[in-house]
Amino acid sequence: MSNQASLYPDILFHFSKDKDTLFDILNSTFRVSYAREKVEGIDTIREFGVPMVSFCDLKLSELKVHMGKYGNFGIGLTKNWANRNGLNPVMYVSKHCPFTDNFNNSLNSVFKKIGALTDNYEFEGISDNNIKILDAYRYIKTMKAHLLVMKKL
Numbered sequence: 001m002s003n004q005a006s007l008y009p010d011i012l013f014h015f016s017k018d019k020d021t022l023f024d025i026l027n028s029t030f031r032v033s034y035a036r037e038k039v040e041g042i043d044t045i046r047e048f049g050v051p052m053v054s055f056c057d058l059k060l061s062e063l064k065v066h067m068g069k070y071g072n073f074g075i076g077l078t079k080n081w082a083n084r085n086g087l088n089p090v091m092y093v094s095k096h097c098p099f100t101d102n103f104n105n106s107l108n109s110v111f112k113k114i115g116a117l118t119d120n121y122e123f124e125g126i127s128d129n130n131i132k133i134l135d136a137y138r139y140i141k142t143m144k145a146h147l148l149v150m151k152k153l
Contacts, residue, residue: 017071
């Protein structure tokens, strides 16, 4: 293994400011929190709450700074474990990329059409696959955005 490869561990980290939270994770499971997200394009902004558990993929040299922001108590999980358990990294998008505005505008149109439905029968006509596109927002984050945890579930 080269020195360069060793800077990127095969581990995802989850940090907490409270050691009791870490013990709760070890004794039961991770708790989902709502994180307030903002996907910002050139002409559009979409703000929403996303239920998530945050993991980070850091170089070892970045751990100290990250721990200063998110807490000194952490747990590391192999990327293999994450893959087996269906974890997926977020996709970072640039505020200046046309994709971001196109995506925001497309989903705003979907939300508008869903909001205009007044009849339960009409709503039932929307397939689960159409609704699942909204789930994509859970995996999109604007570059340089800050995570704000709102509430534990």
